[in-house]
Amino acid sequence: MLNLKKIFLLTDKGHNDLKKAIIACALTNLSLMLPFAVTIQIFVELLKPLMNEEISWHKMWGLFFLGIIAAVLVFLANKNDYKKTYVTSYNEAKNTRVSIAEHIRKLPMSFFNSKDLSELTTNIMGDCAKMEHILSHVVPQLLANTISITIITIMLMFFEWRMALAVFCTVPIAFLVVWFSRKIQNRLSQKHVESQLKATDKVQEYLEGIKVIKSCGLDGEKFKSLDYALKRMKKMAIRMEFGTGVIVTGSQIIVQSGIGLTVFIGAFLLSNNQIETIPLLMFFLIIMRIYGPILVELTLLPELLYLQIAIDRMRTLLSTPTMEGNSEVTLEQYNIEFQNVDFSYNNENELALENINITIPSDGITALVGPSGCGKSTISRLIARFWDVNQGTIKIGGVDVKTLDPEHLMSYMSFVFQDVILFNDSIFNNIKIGNMNASEEEVIQAAKAACCDGFINKMPKGYETIIGENGSTLSGGERQRISIARALLKNAPIVLLDEATASLDPENEVYIQEALSRLVQGKTVIVIAHRLRTIVGADKIIVLNNGKVVEEGKHDKLIHKKGMYERLYRIQQESLGWSV
């Protein structure tokens, strides 16, 4: 028995709905035979004068009313069929989209290292749309046709088995041809899908990088690679359509050869007086009625094989293990401890962090410094459990972060990154993301504390101003202050600041320093700063180099030590005097 739930990755409800849709479709198919049977009976009556018999008008009126009843039944069956197939398939696709998005949210960041955004977008939108289309337009019809054709075949077998055999014997051969060519079709579909993904990726890259492309004069080169990807997608689409076309047309010809066979067998039986003219004509009419849906089925079958690629991709995504953990534990203290931590992003031989043993005290500022690529951001990502360590443990208040549910852990942390993510929504809602339960007053208070109030009030609609995709209508400093307002509203006990004041003009920097000083009061703060003068007053400075801790202590101690920190600090102080 076909396990539709597994094949099409359905929810329990979706599976039940699909079964109902198949039954509804089969009923529609069978109901369509009613007007057909009435028509044949009328046809038989009308032919009676040719056999020197009289038309029974009494019977004709009866058939007329039967015809009306049949039409009403067809209408009701179609209505039911529409509701069961289309509405339920759209619901199922919506549920699948939501469960994919939910699953993606819980995946470790290592997953995103190997996937690009266009592939995930295709997963959520494209694959689900394909599933929606095929669950509503293909699967119920295909299976319902199979059921109704089988029923009709059995009925005709009882009536005249030789003619029934002649009508249907070509059908399984045609289906077997499509089935056995599925490997070729799969290969063609796979290549087509890959070329589609590549093209989507290139279009996305082109649009996202349009500023750099223009400013660096890369129009020709980048356009060439986009053009190549689009041409390849076209080539693969044509190749797939051609390959599928040959297989489908071939199988349709096989089915239609049944017409010749039926005529041949019919003529043979008629000449031997083994069948009468009217039943013979009836069989010819049946061929016309039955072959139509079978030919349609043969064109639908490759679509089903094509869907399999999308479903396989969704299955891989949904079976990728998520990051789980306890969401009941309450953290009482916020000191952070790294014990013998080793970490690598992809390859275990290339450690981004090696044997890290550090303590980040609560209620104080700890700065992570060191040359570019030394592992500062990696430490902050591990604290937030964006990734899990390869070896060792990270504890917050004595609790191993690996045992905590990532979303629960996140409720204890606020982030202020340099590359602020803002949504195409009002300023008010962008700040409120920090705490969805906050009142209007609290949002405004946070905005004031983050020095946002001034520029917000100058905007045409104040807090209700829509700020464009990723805050495109704001300056870098304004965007950063909004992200600080968000963090202030969240009021989490641990604050992670990543390059928060880099690349800002002096005025903005003053505002941001003021906002930050309010944000960090009484919190466990981890700052990643390149400009060492901003962290001179930190309670602890951890110096990293090549993924290892090389020095630790306060500013004065490290300066006296005359090690890496002192060297970096000196170079930066000297560079302050430079002019271009």
Ligand SMILES: Nc1ncnc2c1ncn2[C@@H]1O[C@H](COP(=O)(O)OP(=O)(O)OP(=O)(O)O)[C@@H](O)[C@H]1O
């Ligand atoms: N997502 C990633 N996948 C693979 N390798 C990564 C990833 N992110 C960082 N790395 C590598 O890990 C090492 C440490 O990177 P990290 O971002 O922690 O450095 P950093 O000290 O914060 O650098 P910077 O100051 O330039 O931001 C680098 O060699 C970097 O190339």
